[in-house]
Amino acid sequence: MKDFDIREALIGSGTAEFLDHGFEKASLRTICKNAKVTTGAFYSYFEKKEDLFSAIVDPMLEAYHELYFTVVASALSGIDGNRDTELRIIEFICAHKDEFMLLFECADGTQYAGFRDRLHNDLFMPTYQACFDKYAECAVDPAVVRVFMHMKYTQYMELVYGGYSMEQIRNLVQMYAEFTNAGFISLINCIKKENI
Amino acid sequence: MKDFDIREALIGSGTAEFLDHGFEKASLRTICKNAKVTTGAFYSYFEKKEDLFSAIVDPMLEAYHELYFTVVASALSGIDGNRDTELRIIEFICAHKDEFMLLFECADGTQYAGFRDRLHNDLFMPTYQACFDKYAECAVDPAVVRVFMHMKYTQYMELVYGGYSMEQIRNLVQMYAEFTNAGFISLINCIKKENI
Amino acid sequence: MKDFDIREALIGSGTAEFLDHGFEKASLRTICKNAKVTTGAFYSYFEKKEDLFSAIVDPMLEAYHELYFTVVASALSGIDGNRDTELRIIEFICAHKDEFMLLFECADGTQYAGFRDRLHNDLFMPTYQACFDKYAECAVDPAVVRVFMHMKYTQYMELVYGGYSMEQIRNLVQMYAEFTNAGFISLINCIKKENI
Amino acid sequence: MKDFDIREALIGSGTAEFLDHGFEKASLRTICKNAKVTTGAFYSYFEKKEDLFSAIVDPMLEAYHELYFTVVASALSGIDGNRDTELRIIEFICAHKDEFMLLFECADGTQYAGFRDRLHNDLFMPTYQACFDKYAECAVDPAVVRVFMHMKYTQYMELVYGGYSMEQIRNLVQMYAEFTNAGFISLINCIKKENI
DNA sequence: AATGAATGAGGGTTCATTCAT
DNA sequence: TATGAATGAACCCTCATTCAT
Numbered sequence: 001m002k003d004f005d006i007r008e009a010l011i012g013s014g015t016a017e018f019l020d021h022g023f024e025k026a027s028l029r030t031i032c033k034n035a036k037v038t039t040g041a042f043y044s045y046f047e048k049k050e051d052l053f054s055a056i057v058d059p060m061l062e063a064y065h066e067l068y069f070t071v072v073a074s075a076l077s078g079i080d081g082n083r084d085t086e087l088r089i090i091e092f093i094c095a096h097k098d099e100f101m102l103l104f105e106c107a108d109g110t111q112y113a114g115f116r117d118r119l120h121n122d123l124f125m126p127t128y129q130a131c132f133d134k135y136a137e138c139a140v141d142p143a144v145v146r147v148f149m150h151m152k153y154t155q156y157m158e159l160v161y162g163g164y165s166m167e168q169i170r171n172l173v174q175m176y177a178e179f180t181n182a183g184f185i186s187l188i189n190c191i192k193k194e195n196i
Numbered sequence: 197m198k199d200f201d202i203r204e205a206l207i208g209s210g211t212a213e214f215l216d217h218g219f220e221k222a223s224l225r226t227i228c229k230n231a232k233v234t235t236g237a238f239y240s241y242f243e244k245k246e247d248l249f250s251a252i253v254d255p256m257l258e259a260y261h262e263l264y265f266t267v268v269a270s271a272l273s274g275i276d277g278n279r280d281t282e283l284r285i286i287e288f289i290c291a292h293k294d295e296f297m298l299l300f301e302c303a304d305g306t307q308y309a310g311f312r313d314r315l316h317n318d319l320f321m322p323t324y325q326a327c328f329d330k331y332a333e334c335a336v337d338p339a340v341v342r343v344f345m346h347m348k349y350t351q352y353m354e355l356v357y358g359g360y361s362m363e364q365i366r367n368l369v370q371m372y373a374e375f376t377n378a379g380f381i382s383l384i385n386c387i388k389k390e391n392i
Numbered sequence: 393m394k395d396f397d398i399r400e401a402l403i404g405s406g407t408a409e410f411l412d413h414g415f416e417k418a419s420l421r422t423i424c425k426n427a428k429v430t431t432g433a434f435y436s437y438f439e440k441k442e443d444l445f446s447a448i449v450d451p452m453l454e455a456y457h458e459l460y461f462t463v464v465a466s467a468l469s470g471i472d473g474n475r476d477t478e479l480r481i482i483e484f485i486c487a488h489k490d491e492f493m494l495l496f497e498c499a500d501g502t503q504y505a506g507f508r509d510r511l512h513n514d515l516f517m518p519t520y521q522a523c524f525d526k527y528a529e530c531a532v533d534p535a536v537v538r539v540f541m542h543m544k545y546t547q548y549m550e551l552v553y554g555g556y557s558m559e560q561i562r563n564l565v566q567m568y569a570e571f572t573n574a575g576f577i578s579l580i581n582c583i584k585k586e587n588i
Numbered sequence: 589m590k591d592f593d594i595r596e597a598l599i600g601s602g603t604a605e606f607l608d609h610g611f612e613k614a615s616l617r618t619i620c621k622n623a624k625v626t627t628g629a630f631y632s633y634f635e636k637k638e639d640l641f642s643a644i645v646d647p648m649l650e651a652y653h654e655l656y657f658t659v660v661a662s663a664l665s666g667i668d669g670n671r672d673t674e675l676r677i678i679e680f681i682c683a684h685k686d687e688f689m690l691l692f693e694c695a696d697g698t699q700y701a702g703f704r705d706r707l708h709n710d711l712f713m714p715t716y717q718a719c720f721d722k723y724a725e726c727a728v729d730p731a732v733v734r735v736f737m738h739m740k741y742t743q744y745m746e747l748v749y750g751g752y753s754m755e756q757i758r759n760l761v762q763m764y765a766e767f768t769n770a771g772f773i774s775l776i777n778c779i780k781k782e783n784i
Numbered sequence: 785a786a787t788g789a790a791t792g793a794g795g796g797t798t799c800a801t802t803c804a805t
Numbered sequence: 806t807a808t809g810a811a812t813g814a815a816c817c818c819t820c821a822t823t824c825a826t
Contacts, residue, residue, distance in 0.1 A: 022218075022304075024217075024218075024221050025220060025221065027798090027799075027800095028799080028800060028801085029798095029799080029800090037807095038807070038808050038809055039800085039801085039808090039809065039810095040801095040802085040803085040807060040808050040809055040810090041806085041807055041808070041809090042801095043801075043802085044806065044807070048800085048801085049800065049801090108217075108218070143358065143360055143364055143368060144368065144371060146354060146358060147351055147354045147355065147358070147368055147372060148375075150350045150351070150353070150354040151347045151350050151351055151354075153350070154346045154347050154349075154350035155343055155346070155347055157346070158342060158343045158346040158347075159343065162339065162342060162343070164339060168339060172339060172340065172343060175340060175383060175386050175387070176343060176383075178379075178382045178383055178385075178386045179344075179379035179380070179382055179383040179386075180379060181379075181382070182378040182379050182381065182382035182383075183374075183375035183376060183377075183378050183379030183382075184375070185378065186374045186375055186377070186378035186379075187371060187372075187374055187375040187378075189374075190371050190374045191371070202789085223815080223816075223817095224816080224817060224818085225815080225816085225817090233790085234790065234791055234792065235791095235792080235817085235818080236789095236790065236791055236792065236793090236818090236819080236820085237789065237790050237791075238818090239818070239819075240788075240789050240790070241789090244817080244818080245817065245818090414610075414696075416609075416613050417612060417613065419819090419820075419821095420820080420821060420822085421819090421820080421821090429786095430786070430787050430788055431787090431788065431821085431822085432785095432786060432787050432788055432789095432822095432823085432824085433785080433786050433787070433788095434822095435786095435822075435823085436785060436786070440821080440822080441821065441822090500609075500610070535750065535752055535756055535760060536760065536763060538746060538750060539743055539746045539747065539750070539760055539764060540767075542742045542743070542745070542746040543739045543742050543743055543746075545742070546738045546739050546741075546742035547735055547738070547739055549738070550734065550735045550738045550739075551735065554731065554734060554735070556731060560731060564731060564732065564735060567732060567775060567778050567779070568735060568775075570771075570774045570775055570777075570778045571736075571771040571772070571774055571775040571778075572771060573771075573774070574770040574771050574773065574774035574775075575766075575767035575768060575769075575770050575771030575774075576767070577770065578766045578767055578769070578770035578771075579763060579764075579766060579767040579770075581766075582763050582766045582767075583763070594810085594811095615794080615795075615796095616795080616796060616797085617794080617795080617796090625811085626811065626812055626813065627796085627797085627812095627813080628797090628798080628799085628810095628811065628812055628813065628814090629810065629811050629812075630797095631797075631798075632809080632810050632811070633810090636796080636797080637796065637797090
């Protein structure tokens with residue numbers, strides 16, 4: 001077996017184990033056993049348990065950041081997104097379900113703990129804040145934006161992890177664009193009125 | 197130090213430790229040390245680790261169930277809720293932030309594991325499904341309802357755990373009632389059209 | 393409740409617990425709980441766990457020693473015992489089943505550990521040795537006597553702890569007197585022959 | 589030190605500790621210390637405490653069962669046994685003194701608990717019962733048989749654990765064959781008489 | 785005299801990591 | 806480089822005994 005294969009095997013069994021039990025409760029022994037590798041050998045490929053986690057998650061993270069900065073401009077152009085943009089993002093997440101799940105739910109005890117919060121604060125919030133400010137023509141209370149962001153995020157998550165087919169997802173994206181659009185307009189009006 | 201205080205101290209340090217590390221990874225030794233109590237003493241107050249968890253969470257759960265069955269009927273009457281009802285629920289959760297967080301995020305390894313899923317599937321979903329069916333005048337795809345439910349749930353969570361003042365929360369509930377209302381109507385129309 | 397009663401209650405529940413689990417594995421907590429006494433109170437009546445054991449067992453031991461020295465002379469007079477004597481001994485043991493059982497099987501960890509061996513070596517062996525020597529008219533190999541003694545002891549034990557009625561026991565004593573008698577005579581002849 | 593030696597060391601110190609304190613009260617830490625091994629290392633060789641017990645006892649048990657079924661037929665042929673058979677059995681037990689002692693006296697808390705009772709009830713009793721029935725030409729009271737069985741068992745135990753030389757044992761077997769024979773005949777006659 | 789919470793060492797077991805081979 | 810036994814601290818829990826009340 002080539003080094004490459006062993007590494008892949010560890011990444012595979014590591015992903016499964018981390019998803020099942022979270023980083024801290026995951027058993028290195030089990031990961032190694034499932035990869036048909038000795039515990040000692042593990043340390044030829046990774047320095048510590050956490051390095052395996054990083055190896056699983058980092059490649060996607062790079063791709064994600066690339067995608068994000070490619071897409072962020074267009075996402076900013078309107079709150080209902082550009083529906084194509086939304087679909088592209090969702091498709092990307094779907095293509096990396098495991099890695100995102102690891103980052104969102106299984107990263108306690110690693111450097112990635114709090115990933116979701118940083119995502120929200122550093123990437124999403126500025127985007128949405130700008131969008132709100134633009135449409136409301138004033139500085140919108142961040143609390144309002146934050147609630148919106150969380151709901152949007154949740155919508156994505158449910159679409160990705162709800163076990164739906166791509167067709168269903170496309171359909172749901174469509175419907176929830178209507179929902180979000182109408183809601184957003186109503187919310188902006190509400191803000192404008194308050195602001196007078 | 198009175199018995200009462202020790203029990204309270206254990207409940208306090210237990211809450212902190214469980215919140216920090218989850219039930220399984222929480223260390224009884226740490227809990228006891230922070231409560232300035234020996235590990236042996238712990239077992240004068242609780243039979244097992246999980247009993248401490250239960251002691252933290254159960255009183256709130258009872259109150260919650262009472263509240264739920266009191267409030268569920270009115271919550272069913274319309275999708276924007278009865279705003280008073282929504283506020284009462286949020287206030288309740290705010291008053292028991294820690295306990296809910298423990299149930300939602302830190303209960304793996306206890307009898308309460310999967311609490312959020314059961315809450316969603318057994319309590320929220322039927323409620324929302326009924327509401328959608330009623331307004332759409334047809335059987336709405338559960339996927340649509342589920343996405344909505346998750347978004348609503350997230351909204352509550354953000355209000356509760358976002359660190360807002362009660363006044364801010366009241367304001368946000370108000371605004372997001374507008375949002376949800378308009379969105380819901382738009383969504384229902386969308387469904388009705390499809391259904392023709 | 394009088395002191396006397398508490399002591400008795402502890403002796404009762406202690407007997408049960410010691411019989412069930414042996415001295416070392418017996419739980420003082422359980423003994424106290426079953427006697428409806430606090431663990432602290434226990435130490436008003438007994439200095440240590442072992443003292444309870446002694447309190448259970450000592451009164452019988454005294455009575456036993458008295459009996460033994462009363463009966464030993466007649467027991468020495470013939471190997472089939474004096475059947476009345478045998479019955480008296482068995483009846484005595486039957487009347488103190490629990491205490492003997494504690495001494496024989498549950499005393500590990502107490503000063504009484506090895507009770508059976510001391511009984512055999514210090515009381516039974518000399519008696520039986522003398523008997524053999526007398527009938528064989530020579531010094532019989534202690535190994536021969538010792539095997540005999542163990543078999544005799546076992547016979548008693550089975551009669552006492554086999555769950556038989558007193559009537560059955562009387563009958564069995566009768567039959568096994570035949571057995572022992574015939575066996576003994578045969579054995580003695582064998583020894584005499586060897587000795588020529 | 590080779591793996592083999594460590595396993596053997598653990599089996600050695602485990603045997604000693606189990607014999608001293610019984611399975612449940614035996615301390616793994618002590619076993620490991622005496623084997624000059626850390627507690628963690630233990631679990632490279634055995635999955636649980638009980639597995640060490642099994643490892644000590646199982647090889648002998650297999651050999652025993654083989655022996656038993658080889659020998660049982662001839663043992664049935666007469667009550668004084670076939671003396672060769674008796675000797676073979678005793679020699680076997682002598683060669684596995686520790687293991688038998690563990691099974692008979694130290695197995696509480698393991699799957700082997702109650703070994704002696706099962707041996708008596710499932711193997712010895714049917715054998716002896718059949719023998720008695722055959723010679724007495726009628727169904728003999730099981731109580732009579734059981735007492736006999738216990739005495740016979742005790743005789744074996746004393747021979748094995750009495751610390752005798754093999755030569756002494758051979759001699760004692762011889763003598764006690766006379767004893768048992770004569771006793772048995774007398775007992776059978778007694779039974780026949782009663783039965784008329 | 786009676787309480788029962790507190791002690792603190794010890795129980796069996798698991799674990800990420802190390803290191804001699 | 807690969808092995809997997811060894812480490813040793815930490816895990817939750819139990820216990821006989823003590824001692825302030």
